[in-house]
Amino acid sequence: MNTIILIIVIMGAIGIFFGFILAYANKKLAVEMNPLIHVVEDILPKGQCGACGFPGCMAYAEAVVLDKDVSPSLCVPGKKAVAEKVAQITGKKAEEVEPRIASVKCASFMDTAKLKYKYAGVEDCVAATLIQGGPKECPFGCIGLGTCEKECPFDAIKVNEQGMPVVDKTRCTGCGKCVAACPKKVIELLPLDAHVVVRCNSLDKGAVKRKYCPVACIGCGLCVKSCPYGAVKLENNLAVVDSSICKEKCTESVCLAKCPTGAIKDFII
Amino acid sequence: MKEYLLLFASAVLVNNFVLSRFLGLCIFFGVSKNVNAAVGMGMAVTGVMTASSIFAWIAYSLILVPLGLQFLKLVILVLLIASFVQLLEMLIRKYSPALYQMWGIYLLLIATNCIILSVPLINVESNFNFALSTVHAIGAGVGFAIALVLMASLREKLRLADVPKSLEGLGVAFILAGCLALAFFGFSGMITI
Numbered sequence: 009m010n011t012i013i014l015i016i017v018i019m020g021a022i023g024i025f026f027g028f029i030l031a032y033a034n035k036k037l038a039v040e041m042n043p044l045i046h047v048v049e050d051i052l053p054k055g056q057c058g059a060c061g062f063p064g065c066m067a068y069a070e071a072v073v074l075d076k077d078v079s080p081s082l083c084v085p086g087k088k089a090v091a092e093k094v095a096q097i098t099g100k101k102a103e104e105v106e107p108r109i110a111s112v113k114c115a116s117f118m119d120t121a122k123l124k125y126k127y128a129g130v131e132d133c134v135a136a137t138l139i140q141g142g143p144k145e146c147p148f149g150c151i152g153l154g155t156c157e158k159e160c161p162f163d164a165i166k167v168n169e170q171g172m173p174v175v176d177k178t179r180c181t182g183c184g185k186c187v188a189a190c191p192k193k194v195i196e197l198l199p200l201d202a203h204v205v206v207r208c209n210s211l212d213k214g215a216v217k218r219k220y221c222p223v224a225c226i227g228c229g230l231c232v233k234s235c236p237y238g239a240v241k242l243e244n245n246l247a248v249v250d251s252s253i254c255k256e257k258c259t260e261s262v263c264l265a266k267c268p269t270g271a272i273k274d275f276i277i
Numbered sequence: 278m279k280e281y282l283l284l285f286a287s288a289v290l291v292n293n294f295v296l297s298r299f300l301g302l303c304i305f306f307g308v309s310k311n312v313n314a315a316v317g318m319g320m321a322v323t324g325v326m327t328a329s330s331i332f333a334w335i336a337y338s339l340i341l342v343p344l345g346l347q348f349l350k351l352v353i354l355v356l357l358i359a360s361f362v363q364l365l366e367m368l369i370r371k372y373s374p375a376l377y378q379m380w381g382i383y384l385l386l387i388a389t390n391c392i393i394l395s396v397p398l399i400n401v402e403s404n405f406n407f408a409l410s411t412v413h414a415i416g417a418g419v420g421f422a423i424a425l426v427l428m429a430s431l432r433e434k435l436r437l438a439d440v441p442k443s444l445e446g447l448g449v450a451f452i453l454a455g456c457l458a459l460a461f462f463g464f465s466g467m468i469t470i
C-alpha cells in the first residue's frame with residue numbers, strides 16, 4: 009500500500025514539476041511572431057498546393073512578410089485579388105499575373121480509342137503506365153484513371169464517364185499540381201482567355217497517329233496555312249498555337265473549320 | 278581511463294546502436310536521404326542523448342534508487358526525455374533561430390524515439406556510474422551519427438545507380454542497411470563489457 013502511495017506521489021510530483029517548467033518556459037521563451045503573418049495567411053486560399061514555391065501557405069505567408077525580395081503575387085490559385093491584398097498588407101507592389109487554367113491535350117475517349125490491352129489493375133495512371141506505357145495504343149494519350157483528379161487540391165478536375173478528365177473552369181486555379189502528377193504529361197496550363205486549343209499530345213507521324221486515333225492532330229498543316237496571323241506552327245508533327253497572337257489579332261478562328269480531324273477545338277471546357 | 282575509452286569505442290563501433298542493436302531505425306531511414314540533413318540529425322541526436330542520459334542518471338540514482346522504485350524507470354525516463362526535448366526546442370527556438378531552422382523538425386522526431394530511451398535504460402541496467410553513463414551516451418550518439426552519415430552518402434550515390442524498379446527507394450535502402458550491418462558485425466566480439 010505504501011509503495012502505491014509513493015508511486016502516485018513521485019509520479020505526480022515529477023509530472024507537476026515538469027509541467028510547471030514547461031508552462032513557465034512557454035511564457036518566458038515565447039517567440040514573437042509578426043502578427044501580419046497570420047493576417048496574410050488568412051487571405052491565402054489554403055489549398056496548400058505549393059505553387060508559390062514554398063512548402064504550404066503558412067511558409068509563404070512568413071516569407072512574404074519577413075523577406076523583402078519575395079513577391080506578393082506568387083500565389084497562383086489566389087490570382088489577382090489575393091495578390092493585391094497581400095501587396096497592400098506587406099507594402100509591396102503586386103505584379104501582373106496572367107490567370108491560367110489546366111487543359112487536357114487529348115480527346116481520344118476510352119470507348120473510341122484503339123487499345124493495346126484491357127487494363128484491370130490499380131485505378132491509377134502511374135500504375136497503368138508501368139505496363140507497356142498504358143492500355144492505349146497511343147503512347148502519348150490520356151490514360152483516364154484520374155491521377156490528376158486525386159491530386160487536385162481544389163476539386164477542379166474530374167474524369168467523366170468517357171474516361172477523359174474535364175477541368176472545371178470556375179474551380180481550377182492553375183496551381184499546376186495535375187501537370188506535375190500526370191505520367192503522360194498530357195495536361196498543360198493555358199491562359200484563361202486563350203481562343204483555341206490543340207487536343208492532341210502525340211508526337212508520332214501523321215500516318216501512325218491516324219491508325220490509332222480518329223481525333224489526333226495529324227500534322228497536315230492546314231491550320232498553319234489558314235491562319236492569317238501566323239499564330240499556328242507545326243512542331244514535332246503537332247500544331248502549336250501561340251495564344252498571345254490569337255488574343256491580340258484574331259477575331260474569328262478560321263483554323264477550327266479547316267482541321268480535318270477536329271483536333272483543334274474552341275477553348276471551352 | 279582505459280575503461281572509458283573501451284566503453285566509448287564499444288558504443289561507437291562494436292555495439293553500434295543502429296547497425297548491431299537495430300534501434301532508431303525510423304530516423305535511420307527517414308533522414309538518410311542527404312548528407313547535410315544526416316549530419317544535422319546526428320548532432321541533434323548526440324546532444325539530446327547525452328543530456329537526457331545525464332538527467333536520467335540523476336533522476337534514477339537520486340530519486341528512484343533511494344525510494345526503492347527502480348521498476349518505475351521506464352515511465353519516468355519517458356516523461357523526463359519528452360519534457361526535456363520540449364524544453365530544448367523552446368530554448369533553441371528562442372536563442373538560436375538558425376539552429377532551429379536546422380534542427381527544429383528533427384528535435385520533435387527524436388523526442389519519442391527508442392534510441393534515446395534505450396541509452397539511459399542500458400546505463401541503468403549495466404550499473405554505470407555518472408561518468409561512464411555520460412561517455413556511453415556520447416559514444417552511442419557518435420555511433421549513430423556515423424551510421425547515419427554513411428547511409429546518407431551511400432544513398433546519395435545510389436540515386437545515380439540503375440536500381441530495378443521494384444526495389445527503388447526504401448527497398449534498396451533496406452538491403453543497403455543490411456550490408457552495412459554485416460560490415461559492422463565484423464567488429465563484434467572485439468570488446469566485451
